[in-house]
Amino acid sequence: MGGGWAHGWGVETMKSYHIQYGGGLESLRLREHPVPAPGPTEVLVRIWANSLSSRELNILRGRYPLPVADDIIAASDGAGEVVAVGAEVDRVQVGDRVMGVVFQRWFDGRFDLAHADQLGGSLDGLLTEYAVLDQDGVVPIPGQLTYEEAATLPCVAxxxxxxxxxxxxxxxxxxxxxxxxxxxxxxxxxxxxxxxxxxxxxxxxxxxxxxxxxxxxxxxxxxxxxxxxxxxxxxxxxxxxxxxxxxxxxxxxxxxxxxxxxxxxxxxxxxxxxxxxxxxxxxxxxxxxxxxALGHKAHFQSMNEAIAAADLRPVIDRVFPFDETPAAFRYYLDGGGFGKIVISHAA
Amino acid sequence: MGGGWAHGWGVETMKSYHIQYGGGLESLRLREHPVPAPGPTEVLVRIWANSLSSRELNILRGRYPLPVADDIIAASDGAGEVVAVGAEVDRVQVGDRVMGVVFQRWFDGRFDLAHADQLGGSLDGLLTEYAVLDQDGVVPIPGQLTYEEAATLPCVAxxxxxxxxxxxxxxxxxxxxxxxxxxxxxxxxxxxxxxxxxxxxxxxxxxxxxxxxxxxxxxxxxxxxxxxxxxxxxxxxxxxxxxxxxxxxxxxxxxxxxxxxxxxxxxxxxxxxxxxxxxxxxxxxxxxxxxxALGHKAHFQSMNEAIAAADLRPVIDRVFPFDETPAAFRYYLDGGGFGKIVISHAA
Amino acid sequence: MGGGWAHGWGVETMKSYHIQYGGGLESLRLREHPVPAPGPTEVLVRIWANSLSSRELNILRGRYPLPVADDIIAASDGAGEVVAVGAEVDRVQVGDRVMGVVFQRWFDGRFDLAHADQLGGSLDGLLTEYAVLDQDGVVPIPGQLTYEEAATLPCVAxxxxxxxxxxxxxxxxxxxxxxxxxxxxxxxxxxxxxxxxxxxxxxxxxxxxxxxxxxxxxxxxxxxxxxxxxxxxxxxxxxxxxxxxxxxxxxxxxxxxxxxxxxxxxxxxxxxxxxxxxxxxxxxxxxxxxxxALGHKAHFQSMNEAIAAADLRPVIDRVFPFDETPAAFRYYLDGGGFGKIVISHAA
Amino acid sequence: MGGGWAHGWGVETMKSYHIQYGGGLESLRLREHPVPAPGPTEVLVRIWANSLSSRELNILRGRYPLPVADDIIAASDGAGEVVAVGAEVDRVQVGDRVMGVVFQRWFDGRFDLAHADQLGGSLDGLLTEYAVLDQDGVVPIPGQLTYEEAATLPCVAxxxxxxxxxxxxxxxxxxxxxxxxxxxxxxxxxxxxxxxxxxxxxxxxxxxxxxxxxxxxxxxxxxxxxxxxxxxxxxxxxxxxxxxxxxxxxxxxxxxxxxxxxxxxxxxxxxxxxxxxxxxxxxxxxxxxxxxALGHKAHFQSMNEAIAAADLRPVIDRVFPFDETPAAFRYYLDGGGFGKIVISHAA
Missing domain, CATH: 3.40.50.720 (NAD(P)-binding Rossmann-like Domain)
Structure with missing residues (x-):
């Protein structure tokens, strides 16, 4: 059923990088999956860029304070384009440029362990060609930013x-x-x-x-x-x-x-x-x-307004192509440079 | 001049208990002074009750984090009646029942060392029969409270x-x-x-x-x-x-x-x-x-509104007469009971 | 399919009162429907009580400022028990006692026309035996309240x-x-x-x-x-x-x-x-x-905490059985008494 | 006595522009006074610049909602240098560059008629060579601003x-x-x-x-x-x-x-x-x-911090010398240009 629907945009499989809690860099694996179909209130996003954060390193090193699922798709940070939406989606449209919200269910107010589910931790991350997210789990990219720039925001910004x-x-x-x-x-x-x-x-x-x-x-x-x-x-x-x-x-x-x-x-x-x-x-x-502990979706949204109004540009250190993701991780582990390390699916 | 003015309410000398930083209980001294006259923006308060706080004990023990003047009149906490006001006083009247504000110049906002002057520390305290305070350094007593009850509020409440x-x-x-x-x-x-x-x-x-x-x-x-x-x-x-x-x-x-x-x-x-x-x-x-670090005058005022509206009564452990102030200190040093230790000038 | 699933709790049809915008009291109609099945993120609630608000009267009179759907099920206010949940529901359980949130999508922050959808207005209301609501569109009933009391809260409280x-x-x-x-x-x-x-x-x-x-x-x-x-x-x-x-x-x-x-x-x-x-x-x-304009879900929740802690009880004027709903409406149109008019499905 | 003291900085008389409530522009009068001496908590300011606000026009036209004293010195807005301080002044020093706070006693919080006293209204204003103000009734001028620029801030900014x-x-x-x-x-x-x-x-x-x-x-x-x-x-x-x-x-x-x-x-x-x-x-x-209703002293101070950090410069339309104050008023009454009308005592 998902398959028939998928024919609409013409791709049936996708590649994703997986990591293992405490597994070190050698646990990084590229896998191929069928492209998932969005549920009624979900959206399918073609991810075009990711960035790496110390969260990823801490997970590889086995010292991260929140639950991490087994063999998860890596990376909390990603930006891309909505390519399909579920039947009941009314707040996001195909073609929207979006970023994933790291804590998918922490919308506002005090942090609570009840909304601790996070991308690239207890939930699959975005270092993948396609990802399914709830329509409330994405926010629009400020107009002036590229996908590479947008991918730097979800965690550290x-x-x-x-x-x-x-x-x-x-x-x-x-x-x-x-x-x-x-x-x-x-x-x-x-x-x-x-x-x-x-x-x-x-x-x-x-x-x-x-x-x-x-x-x-x-x-x-x-x-x-x-x-x-x-x-x-x-x-x-x-x-x-x-x-x-x-x-x-x-x-x-x-x-x-x-x-x-x-x-x-x-x-x-x-x-x-x-x-x-x-x-x-x-x-x-x-x-x-x-x-x-990071921030909630309302923080993300008010920050984006400020970034848009001030025409602020994130500092990017280096951009690696998706195929060279292992090199990006190694560069990061070796200390990196000045600014964010980005992985581009278009490079 | 102060003398001539003082005749208006008929008392010329007053008694005050002094303490010495690090001097222990033996440094507690009763002294007699001329009753001071209020300056243009000041009020003279007949103190009717005090309470003791751990501040006093810490000063006697020589471990208090803010500056303490030499041989100060003791006690940050006191309540009494305004008996005279300076020529330019327009917000307080003779007859008002008032409490002293511990940080005399911290009206609102963040604490700042520029408004760290405090009663019974860098400034003379209220364990005295009469005290001169700025008209902005006192607040009205909630209607239902006695002087003894009011004297428990300035520091701990x-x-x-x-x-x-x-x-x-x-x-x-x-x-x-x-x-x-x-x-x-x-x-x-x-x-x-x-x-x-x-x-x-x-x-x-x-x-x-x-x-x-x-x-x-x-x-x-x-x-x-x-x-x-x-x-x-x-x-x-x-x-x-x-x-x-x-x-x-x-x-x-x-x-x-x-x-x-x-x-x-x-x-x-x-x-x-x-x-x-x-x-x-x-x-x-x-x-x-x-x-x-305690609180500012606006906290004191909003608290008083709440106390008045809820008809809240402070918990008093024991009341000592002014003459038995040394016994009150000793009782406190020995651990006290349950509630505030109060000194009453009327008892 | 919904039918097969519905057998789990044994009822297949339900009664609902419908009204027509501007139609007056004579537009009130009792209809019978199949009980709906909840979608993946939805819950099915057996409504046990409703209350009437001026919203209902304004809709009958044709003067309500927000969009009203045609022939809607009436009433923004209802309380009941969760009897079934969708496959992905993780924040509500069968057996929970809940109230519907009038603005189903206004969770927090400023009111916005984008989240103006409301029960008993643009969406079907709760004057019905069963209602399907999103799991985020219900809140728990404070422990001390009956369904009748809880039904008074969503709109006016x-x-x-x-x-x-x-x-x-x-x-x-x-x-x-x-x-x-x-x-x-x-x-x-x-x-x-x-x-x-x-x-x-x-x-x-x-x-x-x-x-x-x-x-x-x-x-x-x-x-x-x-x-x-x-x-x-x-x-x-x-x-x-x-x-x-x-x-x-x-x-x-x-x-x-x-x-x-x-x-x-x-x-x-x-x-x-x-x-x-x-x-x-x-x-x-x-x-x-x-x-x-009413209030958001976070208002509803903080209010419920306050009601629970203070053991506050709503004022109920009269309770009508579900079958006598038309009489309840008439009583309300005639001016009512003192307190809320409640419709009980158990009476 | 004030005279003897005044010899310290060598000037004994000063000029001030007075206006009359409802008196129109013809009520504007230049008068000469002895320079006043500051009280214990007051400062004496040599005013170097003023600006005109619609308050002045409303007073001349007799339509101003707050009490206006008879024959007051005009203008709520002025900036200058502290040239003498009272004996108890501890928060302002001789040489400080300051602006007057329009509501002299509204420090923070909600506006209250109890702190409605204002410069150039119920109190004498600053269109004068010297003014005595309480030390709490002045705020420092942001470093980058001239007296002329600073004089534009107290009312409209x-x-x-x-x-x-x-x-x-x-x-x-x-x-x-x-x-x-x-x-x-x-x-x-x-x-x-x-x-x-x-x-x-x-x-x-x-x-x-x-x-x-x-x-x-x-x-x-x-x-x-x-x-x-x-x-x-x-x-x-x-x-x-x-x-x-x-x-x-x-x-x-x-x-x-x-x-x-x-x-x-x-x-x-x-x-x-x-x-x-x-x-x-x-x-x-x-x-x-x-x-x-304007704003309080804390607004004034936080605004000054923002102005200083952003190096913001006020827009000045025209600067008139103090001697040509009547022409400045006339220019303002005729509609002015773009920006504030300033009176400079140094021009």
Whole structure:
């Protein structure tokens, strides 16, 4: 039945990259499947681009905090075109350019384990030629973005957006501190500037510092030369400290020292060796500590509005063709460069 | 000049209890002063009642995180009657029943070291017969409260209010966890019920558990019998955990384990030996950790409206006469009972 | 196929009351249908109770602002038990006690015409023995409520909740004004008390005034004796005016006069002859005017939490058996009594 | 006494322009006074620039809704340098560049008649060489602005800021509609762009339309050629309407027609002949109508942070020397040009 229907757009099989929890890079496998048919409220998306996130690496390394299904199709991040819709679909049309929402059922409000199902984790991911998603599990791509650019957003950009606007909120003119040049940090820098904030960034080299300055950083501290950067952050803010930190490094005590009284540290990730947090320092700093688990669909949508209005372009490091996906993973495992690693199905 | 003016209400000298930072109970001294005259925008208050808070004990013990002036008049908490006002005072009248606002210059918004001046710390406190305060540094007493009851509010009740409403906010029907039967915890319990929440409390004895149940607790856990109470909190909430914890004990890791994904732990005080916080536990819990430094004047005012509308009565343990202030301190140092320790100038 | 499946719970046909837009009471018809089968993400609900709302009357009178389908099954409000679920349903179970959400697709955030589909309007309603709804279009009934009580909530209670909490929000101790004793007003009164507010109500008779006082009104004004009640509202609030009005009568200029500077008038309904609003009065009052179109699913859910925690019981005027539905409509058209008119399928 | 003190900075008399409520332009008088001395918590400001607002015109015309003192010094808007401070002043220093806060006692929260005192209305204004203000009644000038530019902010810019951010808030990517090229509208346009919004403006001529486009308007409608501009606004927004209108013209029904369901119309001023508002249109639009009475000190401060971070420059039409103040008023009465009319004491 799905087959007969599939003839409408003329393809019957598709290729997908699968990975295994804790299986390392050698568990990456290309498989062929029949193209699935969308159910009544689902859409079929021809995926044209993906990006890789630390989620993928953590799954390969076997240290990911949420359930991961066996032999899943990899990658939470993907963008493509809707090529077929179920009979009851009324909010998406064939031809729409869309991105998948990582937490397919977390629409708004507080995170809840009841809506923890996620692409490329408990659910199959998007490193595949075709994917079936609920019509409520996709969002439109901002007009100016290519599929490659759009594919960088679902995981790290939504995380950065939530980190900045999901807690106390960010007022124009406030100070934001970003750490390093990972995916979340680059988007946090770009979004903070878009929202009218001043940004202090840290970087591990002068070359990266120069790139961060180009992206709009008002000041950059070399964290290799200045490992106790909190002091320098305070000097740059007349002793006050910043209002928000987006901490991707788990250097939470140093972040607390860099933050103004009553400010906020958004704590993104760091599943590995984050140091214990000094409770007395936390108390005397009066800084709220907010762990971030990505973000919900409403974050994704408001972020897309902002990206569209500001004509913001994501930073892409390298684009690999779909056939060279293993090389993309290896490049990422080896440390990558500056910006997101993208896989293009059209390249 | 102040003297001539003072004749209007017929008293020229007053008694005040002074303490010394780190001086222990033996530093408590009764002194006599001329009654001060209010400046143009100030009011003179005849203090009729005080209460004692852990702030006082921490100052005597020499472990208080904010600056404390030398030989200050003790006590942040006091209530009384306005007996004289400066020439430009337009928002307070002679005869008004008022309480002092602990942070005299923190009116609203984020806490800032620029408005850290506080009664009984960097500024003289209210354990005195008369006090001069700025007209903006006092708030009216809810109609139904006695001076003794009102004197319990400025420090611990405002802290409890801020802990519940100052962060993510508390919706009716949500679950709140309070720890023990200290001043902040009792008010947190009463306010949480007033706001329509369900409350789980911990207590150190069956007798205290009974008192907490009388105050409205929906469930009480004996934390001596069940030191790993988080598990029991989860059972009481169908595995979900509570939405808010008001943690006065510094047991932050256990609190994180007791809190629902996306909930909030308000961290009140614990200047002493709070254990380091497990960063990985913080991240996987997705619980926001919010240190509380008392609250601002707007918190105090909105709390008073709520107290008035609900006809809420504070829990008073014992009332000592002003002359027996040293005994009140000693009783407090020895552990006190259940509720606030009050000093009455009229007793 | 639906038939074969239906055998599982043993009923194959059901009765439903249909109405016609603008058709008056004579258009009310009882029809028999096959019981529908739920789709993959849908649930089948055995409806056990309904209530009538002014929506039904407005549809019969042909003055309803949103699209109404031809010959629809009547009534937005219904409560019942889930008796079957589709293959992919994962958030609702057979046996769940549920209410239908009026706007089936308005989950949260701002109202949008894209999610204007509503039960008993553009979609079939719930005045039927069985109804198929999306699993996301139902919410659980608070534990203490009967089906009859639960059936009163979807339309007027959600509207009242949104009116109080959906705009500036309602702080404990603030003043709320409710107008008359219609369904929205009674819930607004009960919810305002639950939220710690003080309530002034208006009523058309001493008898109704007494009922409102029983429900918790702190003061009641007879609007027949005092048609310019704003003056009296100001007297009851020391000249200040109330903080919130829930205006169901369209007496907006009088409401503006009764409201404190910077307060809010929630404008509920009044599709008929509301007088034009005096723009100068609006400006000088500094009162925000907020039209209310029911509320979203998240309102419904947070309201249910509050109702459960406070053990609140809706006010029911009369209960009619399902077979006497025409009499229930007639009774409503004739003005009804005090509280909601309910239709019980079990009576 | 003030005299002796005044010798410290060497000037003893000052000139001030006074106006009379309802007195028309002929009531404008230049007077000479002794320079006042600041009280203990006050500061003395050497005013270097003023701007004119419609408040001044409304006072001259005798139609202003708040109390106006007799023979007051004119102008709510002024900027200058602190030249002396009272003995207890601790938050402002001699040499600080400051602007006066129009509502001297409205610091935050809802507007209340208790803090309705305003410069150039119930209190003397700033069209004078020296002014004494409370230390809490001034805010620092953003670093990049001249005194002339700073003098344009206190009234219309704060109003525009409040109109955009004080209600539902403005998210990046949302649509804003501004009407005409008055002072509030120009700032609303600039701020909306700074906040990442898309702006549709109306203008009365092609020349003004071109200026608005330069300032960042994404589209401009000529309201003389298209008096029913709501239709065109809908076309420009794919039928949806804008999310926010800043309505300075009192064309509220047309604004409601131009606004998306659930959006907001901020209603600024229009004390004259605003048409009555169609209550049914208001209800069916689901648009919140929010009258704006300037804004509070916290609005002023957050706006200044945004202006500083974005390096925003106000639009100045013409600068008149202090001696030619009557000509400035006449120019304003005759309709002015494009941007604010400024009076410079240094010119």
């Amino acid at each position: 939504v995380t950065a957006w939530n980190a900045l606007v999901g807690g106390q909120g960010l007022a124009p003119g406030e100070h934001v501190l970003t750490l390093g040049s990972g995916g979340v940090s680059l988007f946090a820098l770009q979004f903070a500037k878009l929202l009218g904030a001043r940004v202090i960034a840290t970087a591990g080299s002068d070359e990266k510092a120069a790139r961060l300055t180009e992206l709009g950083a008002d000041a950059v501290i070399n964290h290799n030369l200045t490992p106790d950067w909190a002091k320098q952050v305070r000097e740059l803010t007349d002793g006050r400290g910043v209002d928000h930190v987006v901490d991707v490094a788990g250097s939470l005590n140093e972040s607390l020292r860099a933050t103004a009284t009553g400010g906020e540290v958004a704590f993104v990730g760091s599943l590995g060796g984050a140091d214990p947090i000094d409770a007395r320092l936390l108390f005397t700093s009066s800084v709220t500590l907010r762990p971030i | 405002v802290t409890a209010w801020n802990a519940l409403v100052g962060g993510q906010g508390l919706a009716p029907g949500e679950h709140v966890l309070t720890l023990g039967s200290g001043g902040v915890s009792l008010f947190a319990l009463q306010f949480a019920k007033l706001l329509g929440a369900r409350v789980i409390a911990t207590a150190g004895s069956d007798e205290k558990a009974a008192r907490l149940t009388e105050l409205g607790a929906d469930a009480v856990i004996n934390h001596n019998l069940t030191p790993d109470w988080a598990k029991q909190v989860r059972e009481l909430t169908d595995g979900r955990g509570v939405d808010h914890v008001v943690d006065v004990a510094g047991s932050l890791n256990e609190s994180l384990r007791a809190t629902a994904t996306g909930g909030e732990v308000a961290f009140v005080g614990s200047l002493g030996g709070a254990d380091p916080i497990d960063a990985r536990l913080l991240f996987t819990s997705s619980v926001t950790l919010r240190p509380i | 959600v509207t009242a909740w949104n009116a109080l909490v959906g705009g500036q929000g309602l702080a404990p101790g603030e003043h709320v004004l409710t107008l008359g004793s219609g369904g929205v007003s009674l819930f607004a009164l009960q919810f305002a008390k639950l939220l710690g507010a003080r309530v002034i109500a208006t009523a058309g008779s001493d008898e109704k005034a007494a009922r409102l006082t029983e429900l918790g009104a702190d003061a009641v004004i007879n609007h027949n004796l005092t048609p310019d009640w704003a003056k009296q509202v100001r007297e009851l609030t020391d000249g200040r005016g109330v903080d919130h009005v829930v205006d169901v009568a369209g007496s907006l200029n009088e409401s503006l006069r009764a409201t404190a500077t910077g307060g809010e008038v929630a404008f509920v309904g009044s599709l008929g002859g509301a007088d034009p609003i005096d723009a100068r009065l609006l400006f000088t009052s500094s009162v925000t005017l907020r039209p209310i | 704060v109003t525009a800021w409040n109109a955009l951010v004080g209600g539902q808030g403005l998210a990046p990517g949302e649509h804003v509609l501004t009407l005409g090229s008055g002072g509030v509208s120009l700032f609303a346009l600039q701020f909306a762009k700074l906040l990442g919004a898309r702006v549709i403006a109306t203008a009365g001529s092609d020349e003004k339309a071109a200026r608005l486009t330069e300032l960042g308007a994404d589209a401009v409608i000529n309201h003389n050629l298209t008096p029913d501009w709501a239709k065109q606004v809908r076309e420009l927004t794919d039928g949806r309407g804008v999310d926010h209108v800043v309505d300075v013209a009192g064309s509220l029904n047309e604004s409601l027609r131009a606004t998306a369901t659930g959006g907001e119309v901020a209603f600024v001023g229009s004390l004259g002949g605003a048409d009555p508002i169609d209550a049914r249109l208001l209800f069916t639009s689901s648009v919140t109508l929010r009258p704006i």
